[in-house]
Amino acid sequence: MSTHESDTQEHEPKNFLDHAMKWLGDVASLLFLLTVLISFYEVVMRYVFNMPTMWVHESASFIGGLLFVLGGSYALATNRHVRVVLIYDIVSGKTRRILNVFHHLMGMLFSGLMVYASFHMVSAAWYSPWGGFKLESSGSAWDPAFPALTKLWILIIFSIMFLQFLLHLVQEIAAFRSTK
Template sequence: MTDEIHPDSPDSSEQPRNILDKAIFTFGNAISLLFLFTVAISFYEVIMRYVFNDPTMWVHETATFLGGVLFIYGGIYALSINKHVRVVLIYDIVSDSTRRWLNVFHHVMGLLFSGLLSWAAYQMVQDSWFTPFGDLRLETSGSAWNPVFPALVKGMVFATLCVMFVQFSLHLIQELNSLRKRKDV
């Protein structure tokens, strides 16, 4: 028995389809608690600024960083449970067979999209992580606190797009196997 959810099963619309999707889903649920941390430190900043007249220099950049990273992760999370954006006006009125072919088209376009964006993100990471001579130097925000958050966000974009490329590959293989099995029946 496999751990995979068959794409045609009734529960497949909102369930992880493979082990990578399950890991992304589980990790995403765990790190979603960072949204609460972001709210807490933002509340702390408001109290420090308006009650004690002693604003922090780290809260705004930290909250922005955490929110950005979590929203970036949201792309692979949504793909892992099949909650990505699709034109349901068309998708919902076509036959199951056409829907499967639309899924194949979606996965192929997703591979192209994530592959090209991965390449662009790699270039961005190169520029933000290394000097022209190849020395490690993470890009900083340029503020008084000056954290390396810009470089880390760019690294997260690159890593997430690479994972998304693998996800689209796995989903395409699963969809093609599903089509093949339908023809064999």
């Protein structure tokens, strides 16, 4: 197997959830094109026709924020997260598996804490202090509910990432046991 083939194989999704998140990330990446198009529209409207929009900036920021959050799950699904390769690449296969288990455990801890925190953010953004349903909005002249929707998206993605880390941990432990 060539180096290129092993690199490609290393970045392939490892389970059904990774496949789903890779597919979602690939499809959602087209939203970057939408962001460029509406930003171009804003520039033309503002500088050619002197008729600026009130919705483009918030919409582009909202889309970009959603894609940024999705990027963490996509990176995890395709094994392209940040690691200290200086150390990782020189250790034995067994030590790599141990480092991977540690990575997955720390990832579960981090994403679990983020789920907890984002749940409280969503609760505050979706309900008024007296318990009625009211989405938090931007407070601008257009006033979309993008802050509430973004916070829900963060909760969903970190919940998915927690499951991804759990599946990766189970797969790593199974692989570790099969090599003994």
